[in-house]
Amino acid sequence: MLTKPPGIEDIFPDRIGRRDLIVDAAREMFRLYNFREIVIPVMEFTEVFVRGLGDETDIVSKEMFTFEDRGGRSLALRPEGTASVVRAYVENGEYNRLATCKFFYIGPMFRAERPQKGRLRQFNQFGAEVFGSGDPYHDYEAMALMDEIAKKSGMEDYRLLLNSIGCPACRVNFVKELTRYYAGRKDLLCRDCATRLERNPLRLLDCKQDSCQPLKKDAPRITSFLCAACAAHHAAVKGYLADGGIAFTEDHLLVRGLDYYTRTTFEFVTARLGGQNAFAAGGRYDNLVEQFGGRPTPAVGFAAGIERMELLLEEKPSLSPGIDLFIAHTGGDTLARAVAVCGLLRGNGLSADLDPASKGFKAQFKKADREGASLVLVVGENELAAGTYTVKDLKSGEQEAVPAGSIIEYCTSKLKR
């Protein structure tokens, strides 16, 4: 049997109802917040992600699907959306000239990781980016937007974690101090943290090893190393959140895995996803556009994992809408009439279906029930002779004969209730 590659899933209709809770909520909130959709490519030159995310990051160094095109250039399936949006923004000079622009995207991302709960090799994200303003309002806007999407989707039991990792200037001082702190306790570190100390000291702060937890308690806090401008920005973001009634938890241990963040970082987390506790995350990246060759442009954004949000909504029923009418017939002339009236109903905006095989009314009613039909329209020999249709309301069980000429009006008004 042919199978799908590991970590990649087929999503059948029974899951679509629940996904639509999320995707519809996102689209609606993006509209209300004046974000415009951008469709970015599913693959880029590998260089886009190396430049965007940093070649030391795990995502770039070992989790990308890369391959060569026929000219020998290296391409990669996108592991995330921000780098592509920035590339597109810079490449299209028109947008780069606008004061602020707000984009959102929805689509699949690819990472060559070992699959587990809440972690797939092909997964779907929606995300938003604001270019052209360094104002803390937009940091707040990104978090408020994501919070509203989560609420509107029906999610509960989640928290917003907030931190600031400062700008490159103040981060240098912090990293120096952090390195000194941990270097003095080298023999207490787990093996992973020993390499973190060399490669990426910031990540020492989110080690999950029990033995490393006590070390964090007295570790220096980045918020006390922020320069005046970064501290003011951070305070302003918190002020907006407080005024907006968005609950958040300050977490000085929150550092993100991508190199491009400056100042604000945040995560929406839940206790119910095992190791994959974040279902949405983002932050500010004021230097990335410039790194891509654009003029200096501050920016802030976030991305959310649709499948992870879906897992959190699992106990909610996945409602599939069902059709308005199912048409039952007895074959021959009644089938021809059924096909005709089915087309007429559809032409008038009603969803309708039928089964061309003659199976007896029992089987057809059963199918109507399974398809979630509101009404069954019966076209048998009797109806054909009388010039009527019998319409049964599956919910109430009541049925009546309706003259053929007024079938549209009858069904339309019946379905309205």
Place this chain on the structure above:
RNA sequence: GUGGCUGUAGUUCAAUGGUAGAGCCCUGGAUUGUGGAUCCAGUCGUUGCGGGUUCGAGCCCCGUCAGCCACCCCA
């Protein structure tokens, strides 16, 4: 990339090393023009794949593939 657990019908799961079964689903009937509930009947298998041990393997051993979970990392 590392580790643990699990692979039996469409699905969820049974089956001391000795004839592969049940619930659900599906199809049909009870009800010859009417769904859901109930009852009855029926279809459904290279026990993931390849080797080995054994008189005999779904069961034990080795390999392999897949799934799940955890680490790592991340949405």
